Amino acid sequence: MDVHRLGIKVFIAEPVRLQVTDFIPIFHTWIQKQIVQDHLLVDVHNYSHIHHGPGILLVAHQGNFSIDMGDGRMGLLYNRKQPDSGTIHDRFVTILKFVLRGCCLLEADPGLARRLRFRTDELLIIANDRLNTPNEDATFLELQPALSALFQRILDGTEFTLSRYSKDPKERFAVRVQTNQSPEVKTLLARVS
Amino acid sequence: MPTWKEKLAGKMDSQLEEEIDVFETQIALRRSGKLDEKIFAETRLRRGVYGQRYDNGHRHDGIRTQELQYLSEMTKGPDTLWDAPGMQRIKIPFGGLTPDQMDALAELAEEYSDGVLHVTTRQDFQLHYVHIDDTPTLMRRLAAVGITTREACGNSIRNVTACPLAGVCRDEVFDVTPYAKASSKFLLGHPDAQGFGRKFKIAFSGCRERACGLVNMHDMGCIAVKRVENGEEKRGFELYVGGGLGAVPHQAKLFDSFLPEEELLPISQAIARVFARLGEKKNRAAARIKFLVTKLGIDEFRRIVLEERKTMPVDPRWTGYLAAVEKYKEKPSREASPLNGRQRPEGFDEWYRTNVYCQRQAGYAVAAITLPLGDLSAWQTRGLADVARRFSGDNVRTTVEQNIVLRWVSEADLPDLYRELKRIGLGDAGAGTIVDVTACPGTDTCKLGIASSRGLAAEIRTRLAGKFFNLDEAVKNLHIKISGCFNSCGQHHVADLGFYGTSRTIGNRKVPHFQIVLGGKWQDNAGAYGLAMGTVPSKRIPEVVERITDRFVRERQGTETFQEFVKRIGKQELTTILTPLMQGPAYEQDPSFYSDWGDPREFSIGDLGVGECAGEVVSVAQFDLAAAERMVFEGQLRLDEGDYAQADALAYRAMLQAAISLVKTQFQDVTDAPDTVVNEFRTRFYDTQLLGDRYAGSRFAQYLFKRHLSPPHEHTRDQAHRTVEEAQLFIESAYACYDLLTERGGMAAPLRPPVHTEKAAGIR
Structure with a gap:
């Protein structure tokens, strides 16, 4: 399947300890240091005034990071914009790497010390391309093998489920990955790297 | 891999489809270095593709100015990097929207932008952080739901705005919607509105007293008025010109206290012609029509426009739409019913006080959706489209206060509507008040x-x-x-x-x-x-x-x-x-x-860039010559594909287009009939040897004459190849001629054509 605009969201555990605007200075610092590998970081945009919106957006040429508030659930979302090489499996691996690296950076940020922890018992995978990945069962069947292979590897044999996030044909195709364990993001990153 | 172009083929208006194909070719030309960056910049601006902060590749990060190192050094305009994110402005004439259009906008915001739609102070939408390579596809998806981005930016006629209450207002003289719609359609891409030195904004209001369309701050503003003539009530407009904000605000001047409805479009066209001809071109800061009106005085400006009006060839579109105006009617989705006695959810009364306007049609109301900073997410837009389908039908409008209104809502539905709006986070009170900044x-x-x-x-x-x-x-x-x-x-x-x-x-x-x-x-x-x-x-x-x-x-x-x-x-x-x-x-x-x-x-002001608001001043002739080049380019592509007939046809059209570009500098109203074009070109540029003094222009002109008089009997590779080559040389000579005329300062188009078109029949 020739889809490149893929995204992954990792949810934040206990988000009540955080304001979404807490991330504005952090993302500015990321730009100052150009800290995200393989990304040209461009700008920060504050959408905290939008109900269940994109929250705080870190715009990069290759893909955007955001502290996304979709469905009222705070998490780090990475949305790939530029095409990647390799198979669909390779592309999932790449974006998972980028989002997990982002999570690790945030967890280590002194400005959020001990207030931020990501949970990994649930991930959201979004295909941001209605032409190539319409929100229907056929798309799910086509992507399921690549996703299963990926999560069997990085969840280290832990059981997991893949399910369609919404069946509304107007929504983008999205898959929820659920498991009953929540290893640290750095553990997952080590497995995916 | 499927493409949106294939998927949407036949689902777009054919003209829009062709325009977008042309834009895509222009992108390809720019990518291959065959289109000048200045012309490309104005070209994309006229498609609503706008620059954005930091697109010069520099950004102050709070400590130092960083160079943003994109992989490509290619530019999409002067000092504007190709890969830098840009803004796409989307015109919404009079703010009118349907739920299906809202769904499409939501999809585009998610897939090509940052998931947010922004309503502007002129009833447009803007998407930010868009890559230019995505814009043709984005435009096709808009075209499939009847939306164009054409002339959303650049030195052109921008979105025609109107009071969002038009048609339902309790105070209006009449509904200005069909007139705003007709003006927008008539002036879109109109040849007489392509040679401006700056943008031109038009607004319509149904009454004088309220804010409505903000007529006094527009380049051209129309307020609905009626008067009785010979016992018959006639519709017309109080017409204002020369208003504008900017650094130096001007109040518009009264051009006519009663412009009959049938004169609305021709006078608009005449004003456009006068602005294109006499408006400032070199100094952007003094190029809006307000400066021309001030310089000439309203009386002299009016006299020139009315003189121009007399010279214009009659256009059936001037009045063709009027028969439908009286019948223009919006269709509510629900029966009218009063609010009385309905259970009101918490917060409803506060919201009702500021966000609901009772229409003059009993039992119906307009509900305003307060958008903080004019923003709403793709998810909210889809949700609002569903709400509109249920309660309002196709009667949605954006407002100049950066909000959205749902019209024709049955009053009895207001509590349910409010609940639904709250559910998607759009139930804030305070529309049009001090909090609605x-x-x-x-x-x-x-x-x-x-x-x-x-x-x-x-x-x-x-x-x-x-x-x-x-x-x-x-x-x-x-x-x-x-x-x-x-x-x-x-x-x-x-x-x-x-x-x-x-x-x-x-x-x-x-x-x-x-x-x-x-x-x-x-x-x-x-x-x-x-x-x-x-x-x-x-x-x-x-x-x-x-x-x-x-x-x-x-x-x-x-x-x-x-x-x-x-x-x-x-x-x-x-x-x-x-x-x-x-x-x-x-x-x-x-x-x-x-x-x-x-x-x-x-804080730093080091990120300030050069604005694209006005765009570069690119003359109509430069645009036309660029179009000729594009046609030759397409001809070359067809030649490579082995479609010799099409290659020859495109090369011939390119020569005609180049000839038109020069003729128009002297004779604005030349038709595009090939005989006329060739005759006018021969008389004005070949016989006068204007084309002859650089690049062997007079010899290259023979290529046009020869191809015009003797189309090929059969299409072979050699013949098509020769015509394409000749077309390229002819275009070069046209460019040389244009440059020469510009140096001599002889580019102004006169009021009247000095050569009668009847001569066109006598091709030599």
Whole structure:
């Protein structure tokens, strides 16, 4: 399947300890240091005034990071914009790497010390391309093998489920990955790297 | 891999489809270095593809200016990098939208932008952080739902705006919607509106007294009026020209107290022709029509326009739409029913007081959706489209206050509507009140922004929202409008409390400031502009709002308006109120003053770029010549594909197009009939040897004459190849001729064609 605009969201555990605007200075610092590998970081945009919106957006040429508030659930979302090489499996691996690296950076940020922890018992995978990945069962069947292979590897044999996030044909195709364990993001990153 | 072009083939208006294909070819030409960056910049602007802050590849990160190292050094305009994110403006004539269009907009926001739709102060939508390579696809998906981005930016006729209550207003003289629609359609891409030195904005209002379409601040404004002639009631417009905000605001001048409806389009066209011919081209700062009207005086301007009107060839479209005007009717989705007795959810009454307007059609209401900073997410847009389908039908409009209204809502449905809006986070009260602060994009995304208009607007909104229901009624209905610079995109001149961004230096550091403009008049179609009062550090503006409004409440006399209050107490006294706030603290005392709202970077004006608002001034001839080049390019592609007939046809069309580009510099109304074009070209440029003195132009002109008189009997590769080559040489000579004429300063098109087109039959 020739889809490149893929995204992954990792949810934040206990988000009540955080304001979404807490991330504005952090993302500015990321730009100052150009800290995200393989990304040209461009700008920060504050959408905290939008109900269940994109929250705080870190715009990069290759893909955007955001502290996304979709469905009222705070998490780090990475949305790939530029095409990647390799198979669909390779592309999932790449974006998972980028989002997990982002999570690790945030967890280590002194400005959020001990207030931020990501949970990994649930991930959201979004295909941001209605032409190539319409929100229907056929798309799910086509992507399921690549996703299963990926999560069997990085969840280290832990059981997991893949399910369609919404069946509304107007929504983008999205898959929820659920498991009953929540290893640290750095553990997952080590497995995916 | 499937493409949207394939998927949507046949589902778009054929003209829009062709235009987008052309734009895609122009992108390819620019990519291959065959289209000049300046021409490409104006070309993309006329497709609504706009630059965005930092697209010159530099950004101050709070410590230093970073070079943003994109992989490609290619540019999409002067000092504008190809890969840098840009803005796509989407025209919504008179703000009219359908739920299906909203669904499409939501999809585009998600897939090509940042998931957010932004409503502008001129009823457009804007998407930010869009890559130029995605724009043709984005345009196709819009075209499939009947939306064009054409002439959303650039030196063109921008979105035609209208009162969002048109047709349902209790005070209007008549519904201006069909006229706004007809004007928008007629003037879109009109050849007479392509040679402006600056943009041109048109607005319609149904009455004089209310804010409606803000006619007085537009290049051309039309207010509905009626009069009785020979016992018959006739529709017409009070026509205004030469209004505008910007750094130097001008109130529009009355052009005609009663312009009959049948004269609306021809006079608009005549005004466009006069503006294109006489308007300033070199000095962008003085190129809006307001400067031309001021320079000539309204009486002389009117005389020239009316003279021009007499010379114009009759166009059946001038009046063709009028038969449908009387029948124009919107269809509600539900039966009218009163609100009485319905159970009202919590918060409903407050929302109803500020966000609901009872239509003149009994039992129906307009519900305003308050959009903070004009923003709504893709998810909210889809949700709102569903709400509209259920309660309002195809009767959705954007507003110049950066909101959306649902019209024709049955009053009995209002409680359910409110519940649904709350569910998607769009149930805020306060539409059109002091908390509903308008702001341009400012430093968030605009290349010209000096201070953060959106950051300040968000701060003021948050502070006022918390105490809104306790505010004095006189204060609740004031308007706050904020621009990030003096260019007035936030319309600060017509607000009760207006602010525009500026910068001051304190102890060698830059501090964001706002100039305070008080007493502008939103009502009476932007009836008066406010007075500049002085400059205050950005971080003290919320306090300015508090002090001024407190004073107004305390000292207001009777039913005195804010404008009357400002006038009565005078600038000196107002300055006294503001003076204690004008100084900022030293950096060591309070460094927060040295960064802007919502942006922790130390403030800098180093990110200011060159605005694209006006675009580059590219003449009609340059555009036409670029179009000729594109046709030759397409001819070459067909040649490579082995389609020799099409290659030959395109090469021939390219030569005609190049010839037209030169002829139009002397004879604006030349038709595109090949015989006419060739004859006019021969008479004006070949016989006069204007084409002959550079690049062997007169020899190359023979290529056009030969191909015109002797089309090929059979299409072979050799023949097609030769015609393509000859077309390229002919276009080169046309460019050389154009350059020569420009150097000589002989480019102005005269009022009347000096050569009669009847001669066209006599091809030599």
